[in-house]
Amino acid sequence: MSDIIRFFETHTCCIIDSWIRRMENAFPGYYNPEKLRQQCARYVILIADIHIPIEQHEVFNDYKKWCDHLFAKRVPIEHILQSSLYFREAFFESVADFQAERAELVSVIADVVYRIDQFQTVVYSYFFDHARGKIEQQDKLIEDMHADKLNLIGKMASSMAHEIRNPLTSIKGFFVLIRKMLPPVALQTIEKYLDIIDNEFRNIEMQITGFLSFSRKPIADETPELTPINALIEKTMLLVNPLLLNENIEFSAHVEEDLQAHIQKIALIQVFSNLMNNAIDALRESDGRQRLITIRAIADGDHIYVRISNTGPEIPAVIQASLFDPFVTGKAEGTGLGLAICKQIVERNDGDITFETNNRETTFTLRFPAPPAANLAQPT
Missing domain, CATH: 1.10.490 (Globin-like)
Structure with a gap:
């Protein structure tokens, strides 16, 4: 045994x-x-x-x-x-x-x-x-539910965008006509106001493009191209400068030379514009502190980083984990679609978007793949 x-x-x-x-x-x-x-x-x-x-x-x-x-x-x-x-x-x-x-x-x-x-x-x-x-x-199951929710949002956004775009087309036509019909002396007097209207109009058009990106319409399928980051920032500033001046907000930009990314230009201008507008909204709530927005763009060889910072209050902890989800917002009158659209656009451009926030500063960081060295010739 x-x-x-x-x-x-x-x-x-x-x-x-x-x-x-x-x-x-x-x-x-x-x-x-x-x-x-x-x-x-x-x-x-x-x-x-x-x-x-x-x-x-x-x-x-x-x-x-x-x-x-x-x-x-x-x-x-x-x-x-x-x-x-x-x-x-x-x-x-x-x-x-x-x-x-x-x-x-x-x-x-x-x-x-x-x-x-x-x-x-x-x-x-x-x-x-x-x-x-x-x-x-x-x-x-969660992915399917999320896809269904985005599909519903897409249908709503598409309907809303088209309803807004129709009257905007008429407004734009009459705006161009006014510029042509005004005598040079009268035009010179109100030129700066017309420029502000024009900038705001283009901003609305970009927001509509963002709404349509949820509905997967061809208008959102802009062809990516090699684009200087500095040029994107400059075009964004044309849109938001009037607001910065009106709100007495300081702005500074620190962009490394020759930074380029293979991205959708118009779509990314919308992302930058949205993040800048969010920063301006946050600074409206700042209490006695310096009102400053900073853009920094750097590269580490493999990636390009664009960081947009503001000295406004901290993002509420209760929404931080779901900040990029549709309909999540800390604004009393916000739609909760802005950052969701930004995330979708950035990811469509092979990038990602993250944020850091505390009681001194909030920073959104966009990261994109750096183009191969052979593709770094200046775009035409």
């Missing part, structure tokens, strides 16, 4: 009783003691039959059903981990009373521990694969 068979013939009941006692102390009232005894008795058979490869053992062949039963009962994985630990403790408690030569005792311990580890590895892998499958299903 082998030492392992002799050991389990004399100690199985003690091991099972000790294991059940530990389980009941750890999880009082959670498990049926009689069912625990039946399960442990089968487990002991699996461990004791060391001469049968574990994959060929009849008890092992039922392990998936056992695991599925645990899943259905929503047994936490930590219970499985603890139950295995308690079995080891019960085994070592009993093996201490086993009368055998030292070499025989070491052999029994080594074989039993190896068998336990084999079974544990399989069960944990099965649990992990099952949990991963559940997570993937949940992620797919």
